[in-house]
Amino acid sequence: MVSHELTTPDLKSERRVRHAPRFFNMNRLTPYFFLAPAGAVLAVALLYPIGYMIYASFLSWNPSQRIHEADWIGLRNYTNLLKDPNFIESFFVTLKFASVVVTLEMVIGVGLALLLDRKIRGMSVLRTIFILPMMIAPIVVGLMWRYMYHPSVGILNRTLKGWGLDPIPWLSDPDWALPSVIIADVWQWTPFIFILSLAALQSLPQSALEASRIDGASTWQQIIHIKLPLMLPVLIIAGLLRLIDAFKVLEVILVLTNGGPGLSTEILSLRISRTTSEFRELGEAAAMSNYLLLLLLIITLGMFLFNKVMDMRQQRLRAAAQEAG
Amino acid sequence: MSAPATNEQRADIFFYGFLIALVVISLGPIVLMLLTSLRLKVDIVSDTASLIFLPTMRNYETVLCNILWYTPQHVEYCNPTFGRALGNSLFVATVSTGITLVFGCMAAYGIVRFRFLGRGTVSLTTLLMRMVPPAVLLVPVFGIWSFNFCFGEDACLAGTHGGIVLIYVAMNLPFVIWILQSFIKQVPIQLEEAAKMDGANAFQVFFLVVLPVIKPGLAAAAIFTFRIAWNEFLLANALLDRSTRTVPVTLVNSLTEHDIDWGVIMATGMLLAIPPIIFTFIASRQIITGMTAGAVKG
Numbered sequence: 001m002v003s004h005e006l007t008t009p010d011l012k013s014e015r016r017v018r019h020a021p022r023f024f025n026m027n028r029l030t031p032y033f034f035l036a037p038a039g040a041v042l043a044v045a046l047l048y049p050i051g052y053m054i055y056a057s058f059l060s061w062n063p064s065q066r067i068h069e070a071d072w073i074g075l076r077n078y079t080n081l082l083k084d085p086n087f088i089e090s091f092f093v094t095l096k097f098a099s100v101v102v103t104l105e106m107v108i109g110v111g112l113a114l115l116l117d118r119k120i121r122g123m124s125v126l127r128t129i130f131i132l133p134m135m136i137a138p139i140v141v142g143l144m145w146r147y148m149y150h151p152s153v154g155i156l157n158r159t160l161k162g163w164g165l166d167p168i169p170w171l172s173d174p175d176w177a178l179p180s181v182i183i184a185d186v187w188q189w190t191p192f193i194f195i196l197s198l199a200a201l202q203s204l205p206q207s208a209l210e211a212s213r214i215d216g217a218s219t220w221q222q223i224i225h226i227k228l229p230l231m232l233p234v235l236i237i238a239g240l241l242r243l244i245d246a247f248k249v250l251e252v253i254l255v256l257t258n259g260g261p262g263l264s265t266e267i268l269s270l271r272i273s274r275t276t277s278e279f280r281e282l283g284e285a286a287a288m289s290n291y292l293l294l295l296l297l298i299i300t301l302g303m304f305l306f307n308k309v310m311d312m313r314q315q316r317l318r319a320a321a322q323e324a325g
Numbered sequence: 326m327s328a329p330a331t332n333e334q335r336a337d338i339f340f341y342g343f344l345i346a347l348v349v350i351s352l353g354p355i356v357l358m359l360l361t362s363l364r365l366k367v368d369i370v371s372d373t374a375s376l377i378f379l380p381t382m383r384n385y386e387t388v389l390c391n392i393l394w395y396t397p398q399h400v401e402y403c404n405p406t407f408g409r410a411l412g413n414s415l416f417v418a419t420v421s422t423g424i425t426l427v428f429g430c431m432a433a434y435g436i437v438r439f440r441f442l443g444r445g446t447v448s449l450t451t452l453l454m455r456m457v458p459p460a461v462l463l464v465p466v467f468g469i470w471s472f473n474f475c476f477g478e479d480a481c482l483a484g485t486h487g488g489i490v491l492i493y494v495a496m497n498l499p500f501v502i503w504i505l506q507s508f509i510k511q512v513p514i515q516l517e518e519a520a521k522m523d524g525a526n527a528f529q530v531f532f533l534v535v536l537p538v539i540k541p542g543l544a545a546a547a548i549f550t551f552r553i554a555w556n557e558f559l560l561a562n563a564l565l566d567r568s569t570r571t572v573p574v575t576l577v578n579s580l581t582e583h584d585i586d587w588g589v590i591m592a593t594g595m596l597l598a599i600p601p602i603i604f605t606f607i608a609s610r611q612i613i614t615g616m617t618a619g620a621v622k623g
Contacts, residue, residue, distance in 0.1 A: 030439070031435045033435075034432060034531075037432070038429060038431065038502065041491070041498060042495055042498055045466075046495040053461070053462075053465040066472055067468055116343070124610070127609045128609040130351055131605050132352070132355060133355075135601040136601050137573060139556070139573045139576055139594075140594045141354075143358070143576070144354040144355070144357065147587060153369055192616065237617070241616075241617060244455065251559070255580065269458050273460050285464045292460075296456045296457075300452050300455075303452065304452060
């Protein structure tokens, strides 16, 4: 049954292939006309800049120079960065931020989904409410949290004071700044994991759950042995997407702490932006960008390969089912 | 008989209580921003801040003073920055959305109907584009836009609306192509063939037959593009000058002032947040699809 449903669209597209040449044969150039504008924009405003950046990372270049006036220094930007303690610290702050944020969001998001897994009336309204934090400009999210973290007018310290507790130096203390920034990100992005895993949970095959219930599995056994393994593909994708985005976070931290105090919250994106505008070392900033891109490329390709493997496994299963049936 | 019922009721109370708590956490900061934007500065700073206060539109009047049809009485000096930035933001976001949609639609159609690049290529490009942090584009875009893309002596793309629109269009195109091709795939080829039979050429088929059918996809793509152009800060900050700045840039600039007037800033933040909030209420389902673009099947 399943395999039949899945193969029908393919047949249709086969027919489409045979149709296409006869259909548009009057003008072979038509497809190029359709693709040209998008292709041109992507080439000029995306491929060219990225190529330019790779080239610039081998230069000692400051913003007052034209690029052809800059000196070629080979790999020195890259080796200098590896020796630069500030860059290393910023790199580890980024790793710490990304890993903590993604772990927390996964645990809380999936936990909430498991806890709230039942038919909810008005789910679409709830979904809308939970998406709001992700849609609002990151600048505004930073602004809201900066206000809440404010030492005297902020609601958090006012509440603490009301309870007779000591105020917390949310953003001004190097030990508190990173947790504060993490809290803001968790607030903004946990709903993403929650919504995706709730959708995955509610589309699980009911037969497996029922079978386990008949076999007398407890709620916990059901979660660990059936629900989580079946949700795993979705969870891995959601986690990887969050990981990519966590490396891109910039505006929220810029508004909250601007990387301070000291370097305690200076993630790589922020350091690139500061190296460009404050230290005026464009070549170094480009080399830094390349390190960051390389890291993200590995994660993205990992995700792409994972998708491919899942696809192939599904196809194998389908083929096996077809042979059997 | 009644024991299990109360158990269930207790579970219900727990469940809905929990749900309400989540909603409060989710909405709390946004509501707090709204409330602050409706307060006077004295109310915000006073120690006895309470939930009960007289809401006022004064902060909004201060922000929008130069585009209001009347002159607010309490504004001594009208700072035109925010009003101008709001106009800039609207212009940049609308124009880049329009161009992205037209180009993206054409490309998606070309890819699907003429069997150009495979679906895998589009997905991978979308994913790769999503991976690029705006900070990475900072150096090259700054360099190219201010030195290479120049017309004549001093007129370069940097500082113009056109320059920022170009980069926003490029940033959004892969995603828009990805989402639109899944919609175009669903347009029956027979529909196009019928139009063809009636003597329409390829472009007429595209604009008169395909476009009307894929409206929902266009709406979702438009919301995403608009939101990114509307919210973006980093590149706008690097490229735009005093007269072409968008709202996020002016907002961050005003945060560096010594004596922050939270009421006015929150009013600006609210104005910046309103369009995305409206979009969320229109199309929450498509937004989730869009946020996983390239990674899942569309």
